Amino acid sequence: MKKLNPLFAGLLFLVSLPAAAEIKVFACEPEWAALVQELGGDKVSVFTATTARQDPHHIEARPSLIARLRRADLLVCTGAELEIGWLPVVLRQSGNSAVQPGRPGYFEAANHVQKLEIPARLDRAEGDVHASGNPHIQTDPRNIGAVAAALVRRLAEIEPAGANYFQTRHRDFAQRWDAAIRRWEQQAARLRGARIVVQHKGFPYLESWLGLRQVAALEPKPGMEPTSGHLVEVLEKLQREPAQMILRAAYSDDRASEWLAERAKIPAVVLPFTVGGTDQAKDLFSLFDDTVQRLLGAMP
Numbered sequence: 001m002k003k004l005n006p007l008f009a010g011l012l013f014l015v016s017l018p019a020a021a022e023i024k025v026f027a028c029e030p031e032w033a034a035l036v037q038e039l040g041g042d043k044v045s046v047f048t049a050t051t052a053r054q055d056p057h058h059i060e061a062r063p064s065l066i067a068r069l070r071r072a073d074l075l076v077c078t079g080a081e082l083e084i085g086w087l088p089v090v091l092r093q094s095g096n097s098a099v100q101p102g103r104p105g106y107f108e109a110a111n112h113v114q115k116l117e118i119p120a121r122l123d124r125a126e127g128d129v130h131a132s133g134n135p136h137i138q139t140d141p142r143n144i145g146a147v148a149a150a151l152v153r154r155l156a157e158i159e160p161a162g163a164n165y166f167q168t169r170h171r172d173f174a175q176r177w178d179a180a181i182r183r184w185e186q187q188a189a190r191l192r193g194a195r196i197v198v199q200h201k202g203f204p205y206l207e208s209w210l211g212l213r214q215v216a217a218l219e220p221k222p223g224m225e226p227t228s229g230h231l232v233e234v235l236e237k238l239q240r241e242p243a244q245m246i247l248r249a250a251y252s253d254d255r256a257s258e259w260l261a262e263r264a265k266i267p268a269v270v271l272p273f274t275v276g277g278t279d280q281a282k283d284l285f286s287l288f289d290d291t292v293q294r295l296l297g298a299m300p
Contacts, residue, residue, distance in 0.1 A: 022042075022043060022044065022045050023040060023043060023044045023045070023073045023074055023155065023158055023159050023162075024044075024045050024047075024071055024072050024073045024074070025040070025044050025045065025046045025047065025072065025073070025074045025075075025076060026047050026049060026068055026069050026072035026074070026075045026076070026099070027046055027047065027048050027049065027076045027077070028049050028050060028056070028075075028076065028077035028078060028082075028083050028087065029048070029049075029050055029056055029077070029078055029082075029138070029274060030048055030050070030051065030052055030274045030275040030276050031138040031144070031274045031275055031284065031287070032076045032077065032078070032109060032147075033046045033047075033048040033076075033275070034275045034283055034284045034287075035076075035144065035147065035148055035151060035284060036074075036076055036151065036155075038148070038169065038173045038284065039148060039151060039152050039155060039166055039169050039170055039173060040155055040166065040169070041165070041169055043155075043159065043162045043165060043166070044155070047068050047072070049065055049068070051276060052250050052251065052272060052273060052274045052275065052276035052277035052281075053250060053251050053276075053277075054251055055251050055252075056078070056082055056083070056251075057082065057085060057223065058085060059083070059085065059086040060086065061086045061087075061089035061090045061093070065086075065090050066090050066093045066094050069090050069091065069094040069096055069099060070094040070095060070096050071096075072094075072096060072098075072099055072105070073098060073099075073105055073158055073159075074099065074105050074107060074154070074155070074158050075091075075099040075105060075106050075107060076107045076109065076151065077107070077108055077109070078108065078109050078110055078135050078136075078137065078138070079108025079109060079110040079111060079132075079135070080108070080110035080115060080132045080133055080134070080135035080137075081131060081132065081135060082110075082135035082136075104154065104157050104158060105158065107150075107151065107154050109137065109138075109143075109147045109150075109151075110132070110133075110135055110137055111150075112146050112147050112149075112150040113137050113143040113146050113147065115132060115133030115134060115135075115137070116133055116134050116204045116205060116208060117133055117134040117201070117204055118131075118132065118133040119131065119133075134201065134202075134204050134205070136202045136203070136204070136205060136273075137205055138205075138273075138274060139202070139203055139205045139206035139209075139271075139273070139291075140205035140206060140208065140209040141177070141180070141181050141184065141209070141284075141288050142181065142209065143205060144177070144284060145174065145177050145178070145181070148170060148173060148174065148177070149170070149174070152166050152167060152169075152170040176285075177284075177285075180285055180288065184288050184289075184292050185210075187292050187293075187296065188210050188292050188295065188296065190296070190299065191210050191211065191212060191295055191296065191299065192210065192211035192212075193211060193212075193213060194211075194212050194213065194244050194245070194295075194299065195212075195213050195214075195215050195241070195242065195243040195244055196212050196213065196214055196215065196243055196244065196245055196246070196247055197214070197215060197216045197217070197218065197234065197238070197243050197245070197246040197247070197260065197266075198214055198216075198217050198218070198246070198247045198248070199217070199218045199219065199226075199246065199247065199248035199249070199252050199256060199257050200217070200218075200219055200222065200223075200248070200249065200252060201214075201217055201219070201222050202249055202273065203247055203271075206271075206291070210295070215237070215238070215241055215243050216234045216237055216238065216243070217234075218230075218231065218234060218246075218248075218256045218257060218260065225256075226256040231256060231259060231260060234260060235260060235263055235264060238260075238264045238266075239264075242264075242266075243264070243266060244266060244298065244299060244300060245266055245267050245268070245269050245295070245298040245299075246260055246261055246264075246266060246267070246268045246269065247269050247271055248268065248269070248270055248271070249270075249271060249272075249273035249277065250270055250271065250272050250273050250274075250277035250278060251273065251277070254268070254270075267298045269294050269295065269297075269298045270294070271291050271294060271295075272287055272290055272291060274287065275287050278290055278294075
């Protein structure tokens with residue numbers, strides 16, 4: 001009997017191994033779609049339910065979203081009630097048992113970080129408050145790293161045959177990410193203590209990370225449009241306690257921040273907030289490259 005060439009035999013063995021199946025992922029926000037792609041590579045197929053130009057609080061539960069979730073193996077969302085206005089409807093109507101809360105196919109990023117601004121009491125009269133804390137965790141890159149560590153374990157649970165592949169990609173990502181965080185922190189050192197006004201209270205994690213000091217918010221209460229009276233009050237406050245810049249997310253209406261910027265003589269800074277929020281923020285790394293540079297560019 002003729003012996004097989006060892007090289008050919010090895011290749012034959014590799015071909016005979018079961019390939020890791022492609023995981024179909026439904027990501028609620030662009031930052032999680034980008035993170036899944038970093039960790040999953042060509043073993044995942046990712047659909048992003050929203051864009052950086054949409055307010056993540058207010059999304060329509062469209063039939064196209066229901067159809068996409070019906071076919072998904074894994075749902076990756078922020079949680080902390082960010083998607084409460086639309087995701088429960090999409091989940092229910094999808095009929096997909098694999099991605100329901102409590103199942104391996106359901107993943108909430110906010111469960112894996114320390115949340116800020118947890119309210120002492122719940123009162124809807126106080127505006128759009130979230131019972132488990134502020135959900136905009138993606139503005140601190142350290143949170144992205146913590147979520148990545150949990151998400152790679154979930155990918156391996158969904159598709160055990162790809163576990164080594166996912167873990168290898170995570171190690172590579174974590175090394176590059178930690179190095180990038182050190183670089184961003186060095187670049188942003190002079191931002192520490194900078195006084196800011198925010199349009200929406202969407203930046204507490206960014207503020208905590210870089211040491212920014214919020215002195216006012218353009219929304220009188222979270223989720224409420226600024227009134228002319230409230231804007232005048234903010235302007236008067238800034239005359240007593242000046243700020244260096246006004247921050248708004250790429251999806252926010254610019255009228256209130258531009259009105260205040262003109263009268264307070266300080267720049268209004270549009271931050272990408274998530275991947276795709278600006279032309280420069282094409283992935284997770286350039287998201288924070290652009291964020292830091294825009295903040296530094298606004299400093300006097």
